[in-house]
Amino acid sequence: MTSDASTLSSDQIPPLPPLKLPSTFFTGRDTYLQTLKDCFSPATNSERKKFLLYGMGGIGKTQICLKFIVQYGKTWFSDIFWIDASSEHTIDLCLRQIAKKHKVDSTPSAESALEWISHRKNWLIVFDNADGGYHVVEKFIPPGSEGSILITSRDKGLARISSGTNYIEVTEMGEEEAIALLLKSAKVHNNSVNVAIAAQRLVATLGYIPLAIDQGGAYVQTCDCGLDYYLELFIKHHARLMPDEEFRGASLYNKSTYGTWEISIEEIKHRAGGENNAQRLAAQNALYLHEIFAFLHHDNISEDIFKNAALNFMRRKGQMTDGLPQSISLLDCKGLFLDDDGNWDAFQFQAGIKVLLSFSLIRGNGKLYSVHPLMHTWSRDRISVGNVSDCCRKSRALLACSFDYQEDDYKFYALLAPHIKANGEYAAQFMSNDQYFDDQNDRFALEPV
């Protein structure tokens, strides 16, 4: 793979993905939306406007920004730049994508994008999920005094960028909006007193956390069970979960959201052992994908990673290897979604994806999938100590097999780079004795783009 990011030419950078929309179940949050409105309104007279939304994972910071953009984006701003600020690498890539889209330079770079942005007026940059600390974002602030900057972070320390009093903590939902969200997400239209009481108890148990409420609603809708049933399940499951050693690092708050996700995994596991052939296979695929996704970057997980790995696997499997260990040996036809004739089976891949989507364990955007950052942490936390190395190693083997360094598919490499980087970090964290694989060494030897 190519080494220096700044030397990438325009056609080697993947296109900028379209702006995401807020959840179709978006509910409430009027006070925060009003605060953003007051800060960024053209009527507010100030030079560069900056604001930080901070608060715990899953509380709805990103969603509020997306909703704000839907409400005022087109009328107030000439350009909106959405930056995945979860790491320096993702910020750099987003900025290069912006530079490419707007033909800022023949070799698009973060610097050229920032310089170009600084000469425009009425722009809004959102640095979303800026959880890597103040220093990561600081150097990517466009020079000058024009424009508006909105930041979301779990870390209040980012307020150093927003300056003055321009920050606010996003906290739990109010009871009314929490219930409204639950009923929308569960698609419960019955407004009887019993439903209202069940909903009230359930949102209180879920701590009024939108992520947990949405997850609970998705379960109720997918499994067609009642709110009462889910509440009972949650209480039982949660009691089991609280002392669980696997979740030692999780805060009390995380444990209640972890609980809602565990329930969904339990149901998928149940289906994976069921009698219905198609449902069983789909559920097994979903569980497998969930574990592989856990060791990739949480955003922009492309179907092409799996498809290319499958095609390369078929091409490479009979090749001579000088007897050196090959990571390809960790992969098999089932895990690569290859059918009996050795063809890529998009249907089986999609069957697994659909299950994960139906439980809101992932989100889809065309052929790209993402996992909420907090859910992504949980998906690693929940894997037993004995298995975690294996899962990480398999994801790594999949990544290594997904590209052929003799081909110049730079767009695919650029898409792959954040996954290789994230996987490397997880490998350092979870794999004590990393085994040498010759094919992997070849492919990962150079720093990714």
Ligand SMILES: Nc1ncnc2c1ncn2[C@@H]1O[C@H](COP(=O)(O)OP(=O)(O)OP(=O)(O)O)[C@@H](O)[C@H]1O
């Ligand atoms: N106002 C809302 N209406 C409906 N659903 C919401 C709302 N806020 C949050 N959610 C649900 O909760 C999920 C998490 O929200 P969001 O990604 O905004 O959290 P966050 O605070 O940005 O978390 P993180 O710090 O982990 O990035 C969303 O994907 C959505 O399912």
Ligand SMILES: [Mg+2]
């Ligand atoms: Mg967020």
